[in-house]
Amino acid sequence: MTKVLQIGAGGVGTVVAHKLAMSPVFTDIMLASRTVSKCDDIAASVKGKTGVTIATASVDADNVAQTVELIKSFGPDLVINVALPYQDLTLMEACLQAGVHYLDTANYEHPDTAKFEYKEQWAFQERFKEAGLTALLGSGFDPGVTNMFCAHAQKNLFDTIETIDILDCNGGDHGHPFATNFNPEINIREITANGRYWENGKWIETEPLEQSMMFDFPGVGERKAFLLYHEEMESLCQNIKGLKRIRFWMTFGEAYLKHLDVIQNLGLDSIKPIEFQGQQIVPIQFLQALLPDPASLAPNYTGKTSIGCLVKGTKDGKERTSFIYNICDHEETYKEVGAQAVSYTTGVPAVVGAEMIATGKWRQPGVWNMEQNDPDPFLERLGPSGLPWHVMDM
Structure with missing residues (x-):
């Protein structure tokens, strides 16, 4: 049994929840967000389309202690972060404290400075290694x-x-x-x-x-x-x-x-x-x-x-x-x-990346960008998951 906690219930979150329910890997799913009513609406859609029941919860992803409490109470193998990029660092910290693997789709954004970079997420490298945990960064479409x-x-x-x-x-x-x-x-x-x-x-x-x-x-x-x-x-x-x-x-x-x-x-x-x-x-x-x-x-x-x-x-x-x-x-x-293609192209790779960690194909302790892993198993799953890809020689 593989348990997964998804944090974030926006457009991408809608796709991720549906695709987690369709995945052969995940058997126990919880969706959490600051606004639990959004989670409940997505859960109802997932139930209607797939027959799978997913649990919902309220969480403030800016609050490390509250997030750790939720992670420990549910006991997932992995947290999928599809909240806002401002919350990447607090969610990585929460995963370390709770002892679970981490995945996101976009790198950290500074709330007070209009720039985005990996430096502050890469700084978690040694702590994730020492904890024996995997953090996969940018498992969306671009990046991803x-x-x-x-x-x-x-x-x-x-x-x-x-x-x-x-x-x-x-x-x-x-x-x-x-x-x-x-x-x-x-x-x-x-x-x-x-x-x-x-x-x-x-x-x-x-x-x-x-x-x-x-x-x-x-x-x-x-x-x-x-x-x-x-x-x-x-x-x-x-x-x-x-x-x-x-x-x-x-x-x-x-x-x-x-x-x-x-x-x-x-x-x-x-x-x-x-x-x-x-x-x-x-x-x-x-x-x-x-x-x-x-x-x-x-x-x-x-x-x-x-x-x-x-x-x-x-x-x-x-x-x-x-x-x-x-x-x-x-x-x-x-x-x-029930989502547009921009959300879909981000959400599907998040689930495929989560499958890579859950099945052990990409479970290397530390903080990793996508291309540091073997592309073959990921790309083999991408098409069947809804995003067929092609190579055209120019």
């Missing part, structure tokens, strides 16, 4: 599956890898003039930050959305993609041997960029508190309250996502260029688990 695509390229497709371009396209339409596909605060922070890419051993910084290129995305077509900084590059540049350059690109439509421009011009993307009628408010959190909940976008979402890694290098002495990718349909994912 994109790391696995790179590891697969390194292990099975190339002798040497020179450049990697991670390309993320959401070709879907949710019908709103402006909305974000995951937590608005995290999403807008990510996009309005300076771009960065790694080349010849150093980081090169660009202005936000300064660089762009056209790319023909399988299943979607040609779209303009913009260079961003994204966290998986921080570990991939260290773990893909011989790499000379890695970049990350994401597509945005004209309407999205127009709204983003207005938001920035008005200062609504600021994380610095301002005083309003005697109260302190954070502009980006106020904006978040005005925007649609990402989970609410799912029923009317049409179109597809297309995300992959364009890898260039050599094989058997010849130059090779391969695009390793997945296409995911918003309408199909809604039918299956």
Whole structure:
């Protein structure tokens, strides 16, 4: 029997709960969040779609002692963190104190500084090793599956890898003039930050959305993609041997960029508190309250996502260029688990990563990024779990 505790009941959490119930590995599931009514709604959907009953609980993921108490009372083998990235460090601490394995889908975000990096999570390495526990970082899609695509390229497709371009396209339409596909605060922070890419051993910084290129995305077509900084590059540049350059690109439509421009011009993307009628408010959190909940976008979402890694290098002495990718349909994912494809592509890999730990395929004490593990068993499970992947030689 494998018991798992999931913390977080947003759009991604909806997918994870359904997929845990469908997994052959997990037999006892608990879903916890600050708002237990959200957990109960997801549990009812899971029961209706799969017949599996999952337990629910209330927990403040910012409170280590409270989280430890819940973990010890339920007794899981593993905690899946799909709460907010601000809570990664407290949940890692709680897992250490309670003696359970840990998994998340996105790296730590500093609440007071608009940046994201692995440094503070990597600092847990020795403590997890000494405790004999595994912490798996970034088991979503990007980061997550994109790391696995790179590891697969390194292990099975190339002798040497020179450049990697991670390309993320959401070709879907949710019908709103402006909305974000995951937590608005995290999403807008990510996009309005300076771009960065790694080349010849150093980081090169660009202005936000300064660089762009056209790319023909399988299943979607040609779209303009913009260079961003994204966290998986921080570990991939260290773990893909011989790499000379890695970049990350994401597509945005004209309407999205127009709204983003207005938001920035008005200062609504600021994380610095301002005083309003005697109260302190954070502009980006106020904006978040005005925007649609990402989970609410799912029923009317049409179109597809297309995300992959364009890898260039050599094989058997010849130059090779391969695009390793997945296409995911918003309408199909809604039918299956009641969520849109952006949530689905993050939630499914979280469950597959959890299976890797639970079955012992990836159970190495310490703190690990995805590509530091064998990609083969993960990618073998990814397709049957709902995210088939393909390799196209260019």
